[in-house]
Amino acid sequence: MDAPLSFSVSTKKGAARAGVLTTHHGEIQTPAFVPVGTKANVKGVLPDALKAMGAQVVLANTYHLYLQPGEDVVKNAGGLGKFMNWEGPTMTDSGGFQVFSLGSAFGRTITKIAKGEEAPREHGIAVFDEDVASQHGQLAVIDDEGVTFTSHHDGSLHRFTPERSIEIQHALGADMFFAFDECTAPTEPYEYQKEAMDRTHRWAERSLKAHRQNLSANKKQAIFGIVQGGRHLDLRKESAKETASMDFDGFGIGGSFSKEDMDGALQAAIPELPEGKPRHFLGIGEPTDVLTGIAEGMDLFDCVAATRIGRHGSIYTRRGIKHLKGAEFKDDYGPLDPETVVPGTEGFSRAYVSHLIRSKEMLGSVIASTHNLGFILALVDGAREALHAGTFEQYRADFLRDYQSN
RNA sequence: GCGACUAUGGUGUAACGGUUAACACUGGAGCUUGUGGAGCUCUCAAUCAGGGUUCGAUUCCCUGUAGUCGCC
Numbered sequence: 001m002d003a004p005l006s007f008s009v010s011t012k013k014g015a016a017r018a019g020v021l022t023t024h025h026g027e028i029q030t031p032a033f034v035p036v037g038t039k040a041n042v043k044g045v046l047p048d049a050l051k052a053m054g055a056q057v058v059l060a061n062t063y064h065l066y067l068q069p070g071e072d073v074v075k076n077a078g079g080l081g082k083f084m085n086w087e088g089p090t091m092t093d094s095g096g097f098q099v100f101s102l103g104s105a106f107g108r109t110i111t112k113i114a115k116g117e118e119a120p121r122e123h124g125i126a127v128f129d130e131d132v133a134s135q136h137g138q139l140a141v142i143d144d145e146g147v148t149f150t151s152h153h154d155g156s157l158h159r160f161t162p163e164r165s166i167e168i169q170h171a172l173g174a175d176m177f178f179a180f181d182e183c184t185a186p187t188e189p190y191e192y193q194k195e196a197m198d199r200t201h202r203w204a205e206r207s208l209k210a211h212r213q214n215l216s217a218n219k220k221q222a223i224f225g226i227v228q229g230g231r232h233l234d235l236r237k238e239s240a241k242e243t244a245s246m247d248f249d250g251f252g253i254g255g256s257f258s259k260e261d262m263d264g265a266l267q268a269a270i271p272e273l274p275e276g277k278p279r280h281f282l283g284i285g286e287p288t289d290v291l292t293g294i295a296e297g298m299d300l301f302d303c304v305a306a307t308r309i310g311r312h313g314s315i316y317t318r319r320g321i322k323h324l325k326g327a328e329f330k331d332d333y334g335p336l337d338p339e340t341v342v343p344g345t346e347g348f349s350r351a352y353v354s355h356l357i358r359s360k361e362m363l364g365s366v367i368a369s370t371h372n373l374g375f376i377l378a379l380v381d382g383a384r385e386a387l388h389a390g391t392f393e394q395y396r397a398d399f400l401r402d403y404q405s406n
Numbered sequence: 407g408c409g410a411c412u413a414u415g416g417u418g419u420a421a422c423g424g425u426u427a428a429c430a431c432u433g434g435a436g437c438u439u440g441u442g443g444a445g446c447u448c449u450c451a452a453u454c455a456g457g458g459u460u461c462g463a464u465u466c467c468c469u470g471u472a473g474u475c476g477c478c
Contacts (some may be wrong), residue, residue, distance in 0.1 A: 043444080101441085152442045284439060302439095306439095312446090393417085
């Protein structure tokens with residue numbers, strides 16, 4: 001295979017679709033959920049376990065691996081997959097998201113999913129909270145060239161530009177990676193959303209150029225452009241159109257949404273994207289959101305929620321999320337989710353995992369993370385099969401009914 | 407048996423004689439969407455008993471009770 005990536009859609013029903021994505025490290029049946037392994041590890045879950053539960057691809061982060069252990073360590077290990085002993089396909093995120101999560105949003109009550117709080121800010125480009133900055137030594141300043149930030153490890157000063165991000169991602173060597181973008185808080189005003197979106201487009205062109213100039217990387221790695229535009233449908237459409245006009249191998253839809261905005265943003269953007277290239281929904285999501293994305297025509301999803309909430313003692317079940325730290329689970333000797341079997345976690349009871357989490361035993365986090373990852377992978381597997389069988393809408397409706405019924 | 411010391415939420419510790427008895431852990435509830443987070447937020451919960459001094463006692467005095475240590 002000469003191209004780094006090939007993609008074919010085999011089933012289409014309305015906007016939703018199923019297909020196969022082929023990389024140098026194997027095939028990915030889409031739609032697919034991508035476990036997040038930020039620092040070249042999926043927290044608490046061994047590669048063998050990932051494989052056993054049907055994970056097809058993992059995603060690591062440029063920002064984190066650049067700071068620690070440094071991209072050269074990963075490169076000299078033979079690339080991300082070799083380094084982490086994962087034989088399948090890999091992806092890396094560009095570090096752009098950290099501009100958002102460590103910069104303007106850090107220390108505030110803003111997350112990827114908007115809750116409606118106001119985000120006070122100076123008009124302009126330097127975005128950080130001075131109190132937070134002094135308290136945590138935190139600082140991220142965006143300009144048109146790139147972003148300057150301090151390391152959370154030692155406070156040292158660093159700078160990412162689109163070119164630098166691509167250079168690092170070449171060193172990390174994942175099969176697919178993302179252009180460097182700016183993700184804004186959903187609470188930012190329209191003018192700033194547009195300004196950030198335009199900047200993201202310029203950065204996309206620079207990212208693409210930097211990648212195409214590296215001929216050997218070009219053969220091995222695929223680059224995805226990222227659609228932004230906040231919660232504004234006209235911006236979403238414009239961003240999708242603009243990004244689609246560039247020669248990317250695939251597309252990510254990024255940014256932050258309120259729960260209600262998600263559908264609209266997808267509907268505005270997706271029709272502008274080419275049919276024949278994969279679409280990745282960045283940072284999404286929870287089970288119901290993933291089904292929404294599939295229904296709208298997304299192919300790939302990554303999200304930290306499964307491992308994060310698992311690590312802290314909450315599990316997905318067919319009947320909604322259960323907080324195992326709750327008193328009611330102390331003597332609940334039933335399985336984690338009677339309706340979902342995850343390889344490697346069969347036989348563990350809610351009471352047992354509740355006990356482990358309460359006593360801060362790491363095995364509790366391991367079991368819950370494994371369960372949650374297996375749960376959402378199985379959910380997406382089921383959705384894919386339903387797409388092929390022509391029963392996806394029913395599948396989704398059934399799941400939503402059960403999940404919200406508790 | 408005698409002496410010394412101690413007695414504050416479930417646990418461990420705070421509190422010049424002066425607002426609503428503080429903190430940590432535990433317990434309970436909630437949060438987490440391209441992971442600075444095995445994390446964060448909120449919350450229930452106590453002055454050993456009985457007297458006395460004082461305007462006012464967790465604080466000072468007496469008695470009782472319990473515990474710890476030491477001594478016959």
